[in-house]
Amino acid sequence: MRITGRVRETGEPITEAFWSDVGNVNAQVMDADSGLAVGYDFQGVGSLIAIDPIPMVSNLTVQEVEVKFSQLDDRINELLRVYDVRQAKVEIYRGEFDPETMRMVEPAGSRFVGFVDGAPVETPAEGQEGSVSIKCVSSAQELTRGNPDMRSHESQQSRDPGDDFYRDVTSCADLVIFWGKRGTIREDAAA
Incomplete structure (x- = not known):
């Protein structure tokens, strides 16, 4: 032992x-x-x-x-x-x-x-x-064991400063995707 x-x-x-x-x-x-x-x-x-x-x-x-x-x-x-x-x-x-x-x-x-x-x-x-x-x-x-690290842009930047994979992760919940001929990608964006 x-x-x-x-x-x-x-x-x-x-x-x-x-x-x-x-x-x-x-x-x-x-x-x-x-x-x-x-x-x-x-x-x-x-x-x-x-x-x-x-x-x-x-x-x-x-x-x-x-x-x-x-x-x-x-x-x-x-x-x-x-x-x-x-x-x-x-x-x-x-x-x-x-x-x-x-x-x-x-x-x-x-x-x-x-x-x-x-x-x-x-x-x-x-x-x-x-x-x-x-x-x-x-x-x-x-x-x-769990990983306490969150999936965020800031967390990813601390590991790899050039990696922008999680750049838009905080705004993904706000995306409205229109599946027709006309519409907007985001509610706040102009058509």
Whole structure:
């Protein structure tokens, strides 16, 4: 799992990569953006308790995944308390190992790409168990966002100053089109 958050003071991106065993490892994964194999250093946090089943669908529905960690892990606490992980990019990979050599058979495939949608840290009462969970939504969520920009001449000019496509858009509602032999194109225009 890789999470790309931000340093709160500067806004610089910071990437943390974890895997669900002990020890640090450099592993090859298939990059979700380029489709090429790249190597990343993953920190071993045996405290990666659980990842919700990731639905393997071929449609554009927004998928939700929750990842649970132990609250005792220092690296997880640093990630969630020191850095800003709101809307941080999340990538979850799955790799297969050869049982005899314990080496990866091929680069780990990308199983989930999305954003952090919430990271509640539950502080338990004395004698109770606490947990840290990161709620993630898939990047298909971006398809549900609307565009607040209006179709206007001014808006088009800010994007491309020479484009007059929307020049008459505000007066289109006032057009009266006469479909006979005589008439006017506009009510205020002379025949």
